[in-house]
Amino acid sequence: MSSELPDPETETAPTLSAVAKRAGVSSITVSRVVRTPDLVAPETRARIEKAMRELGYVPNLVAGALASARTNSVGVLVPTIANSIFADTVQGLSDKLEPLGFSVILAQSRYDAAREDRMLAALLSRRPEAIIMVGSPATEEGSRLLRNARIPIVETWDLPTTPVDAVAGFDNYKAGTAVARHLVAQGRKALAFIGGDDPRATRRWLGFKDEILASGLAEPRRLILDRNASGSVAAHARLPGVDAVFAANDAHAIGFMAGLRSAGLLRDGPASAQPVAVVGLGDLEMGRLISPTLSTISVHGDAIGRTAATLTLERGGERRIDLGFELVLRDSG
Amino acid sequence: MSSELPDPETETAPTLSAVAKRAGVSSITVSRVVRTPDLVAPETRARIEKAMRELGYVPNLVAGALASARTNSVGVLVPTIANSIFADTVQGLSDKLEPLGFSVILAQSRYDAAREDRMLAALLSRRPEAIIMVGSPATEEGSRLLRNARIPIVETWDLPTTPVDAVAGFDNYKAGTAVARHLVAQGRKALAFIGGDDPRATRRWLGFKDEILASGLAEPRRLILDRNASGSVAAHARLPGVDAVFAANDAHAIGFMAGLRSAGLLRDGPASAQPVAVVGLGDLEMGRLISPTLSTISVHGDAIGRTAATLTLERGGERRIDLGFELVLRDSG
DNA sequence: TTGCGCTATGTTAGCGCTAACATATGGGCA
DNA sequence: TGCCCATATGTTAGCGCTAACATAGCGCAA
Numbered sequence: 001m002s003s004e005l006p007d008p009e010t011e012t013a014p015t016l017s018a019v020a021k022r023a024g025v026s027s028i029t030v031s032r033v034v035r036t037p038d039l040v041a042p043e044t045r046a047r048i049e050k051a052m053r054e055l056g057y058v059p060n061l062v063a064g065a066l067a068s069a070r071t072n073s074v075g076v077l078v079p080t081i082a083n084s085i086f087a088d089t090v091q092g093l094s095d096k097l098e099p100l101g102f103s104v105i106l107a108q109s110r111y112d113a114a115r116e117d118r119m120l121a122a123l124l125s126r127r128p129e130a131i132i133m134v135g136s137p138a139t140e141e142g143s144r145l146l147r148n149a150r151i152p153i154v155e156t157w158d159l160p161t162t163p164v165d166a167v168a169g170f171d172n173y174k175a176g177t178a179v180a181r182h183l184v185a186q187g188r189k190a191l192a193f194i195g196g197d198d199p200r201a202t203r204r205w206l207g208f209k210d211e212i213l214a215s216g217l218a219e220p221r222r223l224i225l226d227r228n229a230s231g232s233v234a235a236h237a238r239l240p241g242v243d244a245v246f247a248a249n250d251a252h253a254i255g256f257m258a259g260l261r262s263a264g265l266l267r268d269g270p271a272s273a274q275p276v277a278v279v280g281l282g283d284l285e286m287g288r289l290i291s292p293t294l295s296t297i298s299v300h301g302d303a304i305g306r307t308a309a310t311l312t313l314e315r316g317g318e319r320r321i322d323l324g325f326e327l328v329l330r331d332s333g
Numbered sequence: 334m335s336s337e338l339p340d341p342e343t344e345t346a347p348t349l350s351a352v353a354k355r356a357g358v359s360s361i362t363v364s365r366v367v368r369t370p371d372l373v374a375p376e377t378r379a380r381i382e383k384a385m386r387e388l389g390y391v392p393n394l395v396a397g398a399l400a401s402a403r404t405n406s407v408g409v410l411v412p413t414i415a416n417s418i419f420a421d422t423v424q425g426l427s428d429k430l431e432p433l434g435f436s437v438i439l440a441q442s443r444y445d446a447a448r449e450d451r452m453l454a455a456l457l458s459r460r461p462e463a464i465i466m467v468g469s470p471a472t473e474e475g476s477r478l479l480r481n482a483r484i485p486i487v488e489t490w491d492l493p494t495t496p497v498d499a500v501a502g503f504d505n506y507k508a509g510t511a512v513a514r515h516l517v518a519q520g521r522k523a524l525a526f527i528g529g530d531d532p533r534a535t536r537r538w539l540g541f542k543d544e545i546l547a548s549g550l551a552e553p554r555r556l557i558l559d560r561n562a563s564g565s566v567a568a569h570a571r572l573p574g575v576d577a578v579f580a581a582n583d584a585h586a587i588g589f590m591a592g593l594r595s596a597g598l599l600r601d602g603p604a605s606a607q608p609v610a611v612v613g614l615g616d617l618e619m620g621r622l623i624s625p626t627l628s629t630i631s632v633h634g635d636a637i638g639r640t641a642a643t644l645t646l647e648r649g650g651e652r653r654i655d656l657g658f659e660l661v662l663r664d665s666g
Numbered sequence: 667t668t669g670c671g672c673t674a675t676g677t678t679a680g681c682g683c684t685a686a687c688a689t690a691t692g693g694g695c696a
Numbered sequence: 697t698g699c700c701c702a703t704a705t706g707t708t709a710g711c712g713c714t715a716a717c718a719t720a721g722c723g724c725a726a
Contacts, residue, residue, distance in 0.1 A: 013460075013483075015712055026676050031714065041674060056481045061458040062398050063712035066681050071395060073438075073459075081414065082424035082635065083618065091415035094441055098452070103459060105406075106439045108427055119431070125394040126406075126436060127346075148389045150346075229618050251618070258622035285416065285562050285584070289591035290623050302415065348682055359706050364684065374704060396682035399711050670725090677718070688707070694700090 014055040023051040034059055065127070073103045074312055075123030077133040079111045079198065080227070085249070085282045085301045086134055089156060092305025093132055100313075102129070111198055111227075113138035117145070124149050130312035132305075135199055136160045152315060154308040158200050159322060166319040168307040172200045175297045176207025178327050179246045179279050184215045186333075188244035188277055191220040194235050194256060195248020196227060204281065208246050229255030236260055236276070244277040244333060250287050250296055253280030257294070257332060268292055270331050277333030292331030299325050347388040356384040367392055398460070406436045407645055408456030410466040412444045412531065413560070418582070418615045418634045419467055422489060425638025426465055433646075435462070444531055444560075446471035450478070457482050463645035465638075468532055469493045485648060487641040491533050492655060499652040501640040505533045508630045509540025511660050512579045512612050517548045519666075521577035521610055524553040527568050527589060528581020529560060537614065541579050562588030569593055569609070577610040577666060583620050583629055586613030590627070590665060601625055603664050610666030625664030632658050 020027040025048060032040050033048045040048070051057075065071040074097060078086040094104050107123055109116035116138050123131060124145060130152040137143045146153045146164045153165040158172055176193075183191055193208050195201045205222055212220050223238060225231040232247065232255030239245070247253035257278055260266045267273045268291055280287060280296040287294030300323060307321050353360040358381060365372050366381045373381070384390075398404040407430060411419040427437050440456055442449035453475050456464060463485040470476045479486045479497045486498040491505055509526075516524055526541050528534045538555055545553050556571060558564040565580065565588030572578070580586035590611055593599040600606045601624055613620060613629040620627030633656060640654050 017712080027712090028677085028714075029675060032675085035714090039674075044674080056477075058454065058478070058482070059458045060460060060712055062395060062404060062460050063681095064714070065395050066399050066683085067712075067714040069681070069714095076439075080424065081427075082421045084420070087417070087420045088415045090439070091413065091441065094414075094439070098440065098455075101455070103455060104439045106409075106423070106427070106437045107431065108424065121391065122431075122434070122436060125392045127393060127395050144389075145391070149391070229622060233622065254619060254622050258624070261624055286587060286619050289562060289566065289587050291591070291594055350682080360682090361684075361707085362705060365705090368684090372704075377704080393682055396711095397684070399713085400682075400684040402684095402711070668726090671723095673720100673722085675718100675720080678716090679714105681712105681714085684709105684711085686708090688705100690705080691703085693702090696697105696699095 013060070014057045015060070016057075019048065019051045019055055019057050022055060023048045071127050071129060072101050073105055073126065073128045074309075075105045075107065075120075075126070075128035075131045077107050077109060077116065077119055077123065077131065079109050079134055081106070081108060083251070085284070085299070086157075088301030089134065089305035089308070092302030093309040094305075095302075096306050096309035097312075109138075111196075113142075117142050120145050130154065132156065132308045132312060136163065138199075152312045154311045156304050156308050158203065159320070163320070166308075166311040166321075168304050168311055168321045168323060170299060170323050170325045172203035173207035175281060175299075175325050176204040176209070176246070177211040178207075178325075179204075179297065180208045180211035180215070180220075182327060182329070183244040183246070183277055183279065183333065184212065184217065186244070186271065186277060189217060190242045191217070191244045191246070192223060192239045192242045193220055193246050193248070194223040194225055194232055194239075195252050197224045201248040204246070204248055225252060232256045233259040236263055236265070242276060245279070247278065247280045250280035250282040250284040250294060253278050253294055253296065253332070254284075254286065254290060257290070257292075266292065268331075271295065271329065271333050274331075274333060279327075279333045283328060287330070295330045295333045296328050297325045298328045299323075346393070347390045348393070349390075352381065352384045352388055352390050355388060356381040404460050404462060405434050406438055406459065406461045407642075408438045408440065408453075408459065408461035408464045410440050410442060410449065410452055410456065410464065412442050412467055414439070414441060416561075416584070418617070418632070419490075421634030422467065422638035422641070425635030426642040427638075428635075429639050429642035430645075442471075444529075446475075450475045453478050463487065465489065465641045465645060469496065471532075485645045487644045489637050489641050491536065492653070496653070499641075499644040499654075501637050501644055501654045501656060503632060503656050503658045505536035506540035508614060508632075508658050509537040509542070509579070510544040511540075511658075512630065513541045513544035513548070513553075515660060515662070516577040516579070516610055516612065516666065517545065517550065519577070519604065519610060522550060523575045524550070524577045524579070525556060525572045525575045526553055526579050526581070527556040527558055527565055527572075528585050530557045534581040537579070537581055558585060565589045566592040569596055569598070575609060578612070580611065580613045583613035583615040583617040583627060586611050586627055586629065586665070587617075587619065587623060590623070590625075599625065601664075604628065604662065604666050607664075607666060612660075612666045616661060620663070628663045628666045629661050630658050631661045632656075 017027040020030045107119035132154045158169045229251040232252040236259040265275045283298035350360040440452035465487045491502045562584040565585040569592040598608045616631035
């Protein structure tokens with residue numbers, strides 16, 4: 001009957017063998033009901049499912065993982081998740097992995113190499129079946145940790161020449177050259193780059209600068225800003241005479257435009273009418289809503305996430321996927 | 334000497350006892366070096382640390398968790414992480430929990446009750462030491478699962494009257510009344526609400542509506558939009574004659590303003606000059622950068638996250654924390 | 667009738683670690 | 697001298713589950 005229901009106060013979570021006892025079977029049969037129900041006779045299965053319901057059994061995947069050497073989890077390391085395009089990537093990979101029973105263990109490095117190494121070690125100690133990270137390990141120690149883990153490692157949002165394992169991203173250097181080419185073709189002469197100095201932003205800067213120098217113009221200025229967009233609002237004052245700006249991301253671009261607006265240097269007309277052209281990167285939805293609409297390098301953060309997830313699941317095949325980018329021209333530049 | 338270094342190909346990850354053997358101690362001593370180094374004599378410790386380095390030992394927290402019944406992890410459930418203010422909350426709680434050795438297991442419900450229940454079950458089967466979620470469980474089944482887990486549960490972004498356990502949020506209903514009061518005081522007569530119909534947005538709507546009715550005006554219109562802001566751009570056409578709009582979040586507000594702009598109904602002047610007043614919720618940085626600047630209900634998503642983290646750590650004390658909100662008046666309404 | 671193969675279930679051992687309890691050693695002090 | 701205590705290390709058992717290999721029962725072909 002309904003005997004021996006656990007004392008709700010002192011209770012410890014019911015185990016597989018508690019269910020087994022209640023259903024009058026061995027624990028492996030209960031395990032089969034959870035994992036491979038087709039192998040269990042329908043009547044037995046019904047009896048066990050009833051026992052599970054009565055006890056409120058929740059499988060313990062920690063124990064299961066230890067016994068089977070499969071954790072069904074992936075570690076995900078991003079610089080930051082707040083206010084960032086990386087959230088799209090996390091969303092994309094989750095959408096792919098959660099239906100397959102994988103959990104996402106999320107860690108943030110905050111653009112700090114030491115913290116990144118600590119987070120990688122912390123992730124690996126949970127024995128994820130793969131690691132997906134934005135960028136590449138910042139230190140040799142981080143690389144070593146990842147290589148020794150012998151699991152799929154996917155670096156994203158860039159195309160490193162010597163990745164640890166797999167890559168899903170785009171060429172940040174080329175993104176810089178594409179923007180530079182466009183602005184130069186527009187007749188801009190005094191160009192500048194604003195944004196962070198993380199590895200990916202730096203590659204954008206390098207592409208931008210090299211292309212401008214190659215076209216015979218003077219070396220562009222580079223303004224390193226911290227991560228919130230407020231700094232970019234005042235950036236214009238620090239770039240006198242500039243007539244075109246490439247911002248490392250859309251938030252900085254929009255902040256910069258706010259500064260231009262208060263300086264009376266923003267028009268509601270097309271790019272050719274702008275005293276200062278502005279191009280961002282990321283293609284935030286917001287960029288389409290503001291006025292003038294923001295020209296930007298469009299990157300599919302969620303596709304990067306989904307592709308990274310695929311790369312963790314298939315070990316063979318192409319391990320370097322260039323998802324490309326697109327220069328989307330609107331009214332800002 | 335440097336004998337018996339593992340074969341890099343067939344190698345299985347080195348264990349505590351492999352380190353112990355190499356250092357000539359028992360495995361518990363190695364465990365102590367990892368967890369309570371002060372209990373180990375300095376010379377022994379040095380020998381063990383050397384062995385750990387040589388073998389590339391990475392502790393297996395899965396096994397540790399099973400043995401100690403402590404996983405040092407928390408489950409986090411959000412509707413969505415992409416493009417959303419919830420990312421701030423995840424950031425806030427991570428910042429608090431990661432330094433303490435906790436990992437964040439992230440799951441997304443996508444505003445789907447069935448998926449939420451599946452994700453809760455999946456999270457609980459990993460035996461997190463607490464669950465932090467946005468909102469409250471959508472189904473009775475979800476509540477039951479959480480209650481039976483006997484771990485701290487923190488519901489956020491709202492102030493439910495009968496929470497499972499703890500709460501860190503603000504009163505969405507009051508946020509709605511505050512906006513209504515402000516718009517009515519401004520002399521607006523034809524008001525509308527745009528946004529989603531999730532529980533929190535609905536509470537904002539109810540507060541908004543009730544306050545407007547109480548002030549003697551006609552019942553406001555409510556336009557339910559899907560989650561991306563594009564729908565809000567066209568929303569104005571569906572709200573003829575409206576002179577004030579409360580958007581359930583800033584993205585919708587900014588989208589709506591884009592629609593107003595193309596309709597010629599947006600001024601760069603102060604709120605009193607706007608043909609249609611707009612108030613958002615969330616206080617995105619973007620709202621301060623656009624023109625006109627966005628009036629909004631400011632909510633501290635990261636503080637919600639940090640407070641939720643604190644509530645998972647301390648079991649005693651106040652379990653219901655109202656972080657409040659602030660009506661920030663700028664130029665849009 | 668024998669024996670084979672299939673289905674349903676069980677037994678055994680162990681995943682890698684930690685809790686809880688020993689044990690050994692060497693002062694210090696009455 | 698004997699005892700106590702602090703420090704350093706070890707032993708044992710077991711966390712809850714699964715892999716891998718039994719075993720039992722049955723239908724069916726030869």
